[in-house]
Amino acid sequence: MAADPARLSGVPRLIARAGALLTCASIVIFLLTEALPGDSAVVLSGGRATDEQLAQLRAAAGLDRPLTERYASWLAGMLSGEPGHSLLTGRPVAELIGRRIPVTLMLAAAALALAVPLMALLAWSAVRGPRPLRPVITGLVVAGAALPQVALAALLVAVLSAAWKLVPPVSLLPVGEPAWSRPDLLVLPVLTLALPAAAYGAALLRGAIADAVSRPFVRDAELRGMSAAAVALRYVLPAVAPAAARLLAVVGGGLVAGTAVVETLFGLAGLGELLVSAIGGRDLPVVQAVAMLATAVVGAGLMAADTVAWAVDPRGGAAR
Numbered sequence: 001m002a003a004d005p006a007r008l009s010g011v012p013r014l015i016a017r018a019g020a021l022l023t024c025a026s027i028v029i030f031l032l033t034e035a036l037p038g039d040s041a042v043v044l045s046g047g048r049a050t051d052e053q054l055a056q057l058r059a060a061a062g063l064d065r066p067l068t069e070r071y072a073s074w075l076a077g078m079l080s081g082e083p084g085h086s087l088l089t090g091r092p093v094a095e096l097i098g099r100r101i102p103v104t105l106m107l108a109a110a111a112l113a114l115a116v117p118l119m120a121l122l123a124w125s126a127v128r129g130p131r132p133l134r135p136v137i138t139g140l141v142v143a144g145a146a147l148p149q150v151a152l153a154a155l156l157v158a159v160l161s162a163a164w165k166l167v168p169p170v171s172l173l174p175v176g177e178p179a180w181s182r183p184d185l186l187v188l189p190v191l192t193l194a195l196p197a198a199a200y201g202a203a204l205l206r207g208a209i210a211d212a213v214s215r216p217f218v219r220d221a222e223l224r225g226m227s228a229a230a231v232a233l234r235y236v237l238p239a240v241a242p243a244a245a246r247l248l249a250v251v252g253g254g255l256v257a258g259t260a261v262v263e264t265l266f267g268l269a270g271l272g273e274l275l276v277s278a279i280g281g282r283d284l285p286v287v288q289a290v291a292m293l294a295t296a297v298v299g300a301g302l303m304a305a306d307t308v309a310w311a312v313d314p315r316g317g318a319a320r
Contacts, residue, residue, distance in 0.1 A: 014310065018303040025295040026078070030071050033287050039063060040087035040282045061087050074288060083289040088281050093289045096274060102178065103270035107262070108255045110186060111193035115201065115251060118194070122202035127209045128228070141206070144199025149258060153192045153265050160188065171266040189262045193255055201251045205244060212239035242309035249305040253298030 041049070041057035049057070058064045062073075077083045083093040126137045161169040171185035212218065218235050226234075260272030267273075271290055278286035 014303055014306050017306070018299055021299050021302070022296060025299070026075055026292060027071070029288055029291045029295065030074060033284050033291070034067065034070075036279070036282060036284075038282055040284065043281050044088065074285070078289065078292055083292075084285040086278075086283050086286050088283045093285050096286060097271065097289060097293065100269060100271045100274045103268055104256070104259050104263070104272060106180060107186065107189055107193065107259055107268065107270060108252070110190045111197065111255050112252055114190060114194040115198040115255070116248065118198035119201035119205060119251070122198060123205035123209055124232070126202065126206045127213060138206070141199050141202045144196060145203050147196055147199075149192055149196060149261050150265065152195060153188070153262070156188050156191055160191075171268045185266075185268075189266045189268060192262050192265070193258050197251050197255055197258075200254070201247055204247055205240070208240040208243040209236065212236045215239065242305075245305035245308035246302070247305075249298065249301030252301045253294070256294050256297050 039058065040061060041054050041063065044057060045054060055064070062070065065073075074084070081094065085092055086096060089096075122137060122141050126134055126141060129137060157169050160166045167184050167187045169188070171182075171189055213236060215235075218231060221231050221235055222228075258272075259268075259270055260275050262268070263270045263272035264276050271293070275287060275290045277283075278290065
């Protein structure tokens with residue numbers, strides 16, 4: 001069967017939209033980081049340098065160049081995979097990121113692997129679970145989604161570490177050491193990331209599932225005696241797939257962004273901790289590179305989600 005040209009035309013649209021998203025994000029990231037009060041020259045000088053010395057430091061770091069020129073240079077470096085050097089240490093930004101990224105990827109992947117099935121279970125139970133338990137499950141989902149990461153982290157430390165002595169209260173993993181070498185250090189950070197993400201995702205997915213199970217063909221399948229599992233896989237899953245794919249992209253991006261708080265709280269040497277320390281030192285190349293990398297991850301997830309929606313929706317889905 002020949003491919004539908006109208007559907008094939010959606011592919012360039014998806015790519016163009018992803019490119020536009022990353023371009024707009026790069027401008028916003030660059031302008032926001034440039035607007036931070038102070039700069040690395042002040043940090044390096046310890047606040048004791050004269051105006052002339054500060055001017056020399058800024059010139060050496062290229063901070064005295066026009067804004068548009070600095071943006072063009074930075075964007076070219078990002079596209080070429082060479083985002084420059086740290087203004088504080090002089091080391092290549094790519095090297096700093098390369099040493100930290102395995103910890104963050106392991107943390108985010110483990111949290112996502114836990115959050116996805118938990119999210120699906122909670123959302124399904126809130127809609128199709130035992131009727132007396134549905135309000136309880138819905139309340140737990142809403143409460144879990146609203147619970148701040150800091151409060152959840154404190155609660156988990158108090159229970160799992162202080163009271164039950166199951167895991168260490170902090171995750172002081174040395175830089176460069178594989179995260180999987182000490183799985184006990186990842187328990188608290190992974191739970192702190194995964195539980196709110198699962199609750200937030202379930203709160204949003206619940207509506208899509210409720211809409212899907214109320215459709216006539218689902219009720220007809222149930223009246224014909226089809227099992228709940230078969231109905232879910234054959235009818236409900238395709239109906240919620242576009243919404244679920246977009247939700248996973250948002251949740252995945254949120255997990256990557258949330259590592260900044262979790263890594264700082266538990267002492268993990270990942271990208272989030274690097275970002276926080278770079279912001280404190282006004283190390284703009286590091287801040288911009290890490291922020292752009294996180295944005296690219298979210299953009300890739302959204303593009304993958306749109307691709308799923310476009311493939312599932314017979315009318316062309318998100319590519320319209």
